[in-house]
Amino acid sequence: MGKVIRWSAFVVGGLAVLFLTALILIPLFVDINQYKPEIEKQVAEATGRPFRLGGDLKLSLFPWAGISLSGLRLGNPVGFKEEKDFISVRSFEVRVKLLPLLFKDIQVKRLVMDSPKIVLIRTKDGRTNWGGLGKTVKSKGPSEERAGKEKAPPAGLPIKALAVEEFSITGGSVIWIDQVKDDRKEIRDFTLRLEDVSLTRPIRLHISAKLDDRPISVRGTVGPIGKEPGRGILPLAVVLKAFETLEVKLEGKLVDLAAGPRFDLALVVSPFSPRRLLSDLGQPLPLQTADPGALEKLALSAHLRGSPRALSLSEGVLELDQSHMTFEAEAKDLHKPDVRFWLKLDQMDLDRYLPPPSEEKPSPQRAGKEEKGGGRPAKKKMDYTPLRRMVLDGTVDIGKFKVHGAKMQDLHFKVLAKDGLIRMDPLRLKLYQGGLNAKALVDLREETPRSRLSLDLKDVQSGLLLRDVAQKDLIEGVMNARMDLASEGDEAERIKRTLNGKGELLFLDGAIKGIDLAGMFRNVKETFTLSPSAGTAERPRTDFAELHVPFILTNGLFQTPGAALKSPLLRVRANGKAHLAEKTLDFRVEPKFVATLKGQGDTMERTGLMVPVLVGGTFDSPTFAPDLKGIVKGMIPKPSAVEKLLPLPEKSGKTGKISPEEQIKGLMKRLVPFGGK
Numbered sequence: 029m030g031k032v033i034r035w036s037a038f039v040v041g042g043l044a045v046l047f048l049t050a051l052i053l054i055p056l057f058v059d060i061n062q063y064k065p066e067i068e069k070q071v072a073e074a075t076g077r078p079f080r081l082g083g084d085l086k087l088s089l090f091p092w093a094g095i096s097l098s099g100l101r102l103g104n105p106v107g108f109k110e111e112k113d114f115i116s117v118r119s120f121e122v123r124v125k126l127l128p129l130l131f132k133d134i135q136v137k138r139l140v141m142d143s144p145k146i147v148l149i150r151t152k153d154g155r156t157n158w159g160g161l162g163k164t165v166k167s168k169g170p171s172e173e174r175a176g177k178e179k180a181p182p183a184g185l186p187i188k189a190l191a192v193e194e195f196s197i198t199g200g201s202v203i204w205i206d207q208v209k210d211d212r213k214e215i216r217d218f219t220l221r222l223e224d225v226s227l228t229r230p231i232r233l234h235i236s237a238k239l240d241d242r243p244i245s246v247r248g249t250v251g252p253i254g255k256e257p258g259r260g261i262l263p264l265a266v267v268l269k270a271f272e273t274l275e276v277k278l279e280g281k282l283v284d285l286a287a288g289p290r291f292d293l294a295l296v297v298s299p300f301s302p303r304r305l306l307s308d309l310g311q312p313l314p315l316q317t318a319d320p321g322a323l324e325k326l327a328l329s330a331h332l333r334g335s336p337r338a339l340s341l342s343e344g345v346l347e348l349d350q351s352h353m354t355f356e357a358e359a360k361d362l363h364k365p366d367v368r369f370w371l372k373l374d375q376m377d378l379d380r381y382l383p384p385p386s387e388e389k390p391s392p393q394r395a396g397k398e399e400k401g402g403g404r405p406a407k408k409k410m411d412y413t414p415l416r417r418m419v420l421d422g423t424v425d426i427g428k429f430k431v432h433g434a435k436m437q438d439l440h441f442k443v444l445a446k447d448g449l450i451r452m453d454p455l456r457l458k459l460y461q462g463g464l465n466a467k468a469l470v471d472l473r474e475e476t477p478r479s480r481l482s483l484d485l486k487d488v489q490s491g492l493l494l495r496d497v498a499q500k501d502l503i504e505g506v507m508n509a510r511m512d513l514a515s516e517g518d519e520a521e522r523i524k525r526t527l528n529g530k531g532e533l534l535f536l537d538g539a540i541k542g543i544d545l546a547g548m549f550r551n552v553k554e555t556f557t558l559s560p561s562a563g564t565a566e567r568p569r570t571d572f573a574e575l576h577v578p579f580i581l582t583n584g585l586f587q588t589p590g591a592a593l594k595s596p597l598l599r600v601r602a603n604g605k606a607h608l609a610e611k612t613l614d615f616r617v618e619p620k621f622v623a624t625l626k627g628q629g630d631t632m633e634r635t636g637l638m639v640p641v642l643v644g645g646t647f648d649s650p651t652f653a654p655d656l657k658g659i660v661k662g663m664i665p666k667p668s669a670v671e672k673l674l675p676l677p678e679k680s681g682k683t684g685k686i687s688p689e690e691q692i693k694g695l696m697k698r699l700v701p702f703g704g705k
Contacts, residue, residue: 064081077104082098083099094122094137094138101117107151110149115145117143142198143199213239217236227254231251250262259286264278289335322381350375373425378431448473451469455468466482485507508535511529512530514527527583528581578591589603614644
């Protein structure tokens, strides 16, 4: 028995010596470089592009199994002449202990790559130098796929231990050449170092590079990876710094990356200037802001949890310039997103972020051409398919809000979306000492969007609102309004031309500025102007107790069947129309002088002199003129009234009748004594 053991030990020892001797002698007597042509040929056939190894291949087997090479070059396809190589590597070396590999124990002495370079090119005709890399893999049939699934190895890496003394990539670069946009970007001085690489300890990560000579770095730890890589929890704590402007911290854990991956991460983006960041990148702002000081500060923090199918954000805080927002959100079924969210914003001046007003005003001829499609290319239609698939349930609260000059407070609305129907109900806010309650519906089920809006406005100071929104000082008073509107389309011009609905406006205890209706009874000539009379410091105005404007909208045409104004001295009715798209006015206003004062509630019919007014022009430049023809026409059926106004000697000719010309002259003479010249 002892002899058997001794002989067995002798045989095993001899085989080990022979094996070690072979590992030492093989690299000395076997010229691996003779295989270079075959290696180059096989790689070229596999990738479909030229491949070559410029330097010698070096092989070692003991005590470390390793290989080193230099001058690796993988060329570009035919037709890419700007850069000769797609990938190039100055040198590469890897050394691994051979015997531990038999026991799934990977011990790496060195894994070093020097000066790798990748060039990505997109040509003017849209071709890319990475397209079609390698041969097309024949698709498998259903039976082959099932067989493959049945034979699939269990998740996780097939190793038991890992130790790497040195892992580094230095001097790397990536060049992006876009001939379509005539753009070139370069990442250079790329360095990647991993320290303390094992399965049981955190791996220290160091990445640095320069993007167009601006520094980027990533520092932190990953791991421990664990005894079963790809399974269990993988801790992560990294910090990204870019361009001496941006700092992003990511800390948390990744779970079961090999099967059913999930993540639980805390994200913190330190305050930075988006404006400066884009400037450092040589990129323009995605939008031109009216305030050049906007987008100077942005900070973000949130807790992210999720998987490839679902995502949730909690404890979210966003700071944008002077605005502070907290938010939460969750999304599931990301291919058909089902989103829930809630956000609360303390304040937002949206006017700062809107484009500055254009100083150029298109001429009527140009505007007409553009409306007909001759002045600009047709706008690409919006694709609402993602919105039709989306399910949405969100709530928004904003403390103070400003848009297009309008100042609002306590904005609250809830938005619901499903099957292409988007509802906002309720929607309420406060503005100018009053309030608004509304609900809206947007129907995206058809190709052309359809919208409906119902609103109820109460006790709003109309003068303050109009001055802030339109920079006009035309009316003041407490405004109330009810409207039910519907429209089609997603462009302002289309919406104006398809606007339909009805409603009413009611102004109480206010004034119309720029016109003195009572002055019509004193001086027809000088009243119809928006400027003060000579020697008068104040603009003319008409005070009223109530102004009621019912209206109907038909395809963008605003019509009022009987607007009415009540004041102590006047009763006014108005009929007419305004075209919202053309911005034109066409109204006839009929004021009636009241000879007695009984207060704002007096509704008794009064008699007095009617002086109709024609309102025309545009929204920006309204015109006012007396309707003298209407005055005469209204009085001709009543000869007795005309007789009282005109002296009998002015009757014409043999008939003794008063001609229309004489009627107007006589009427003007009669109007002048009421304070005119």
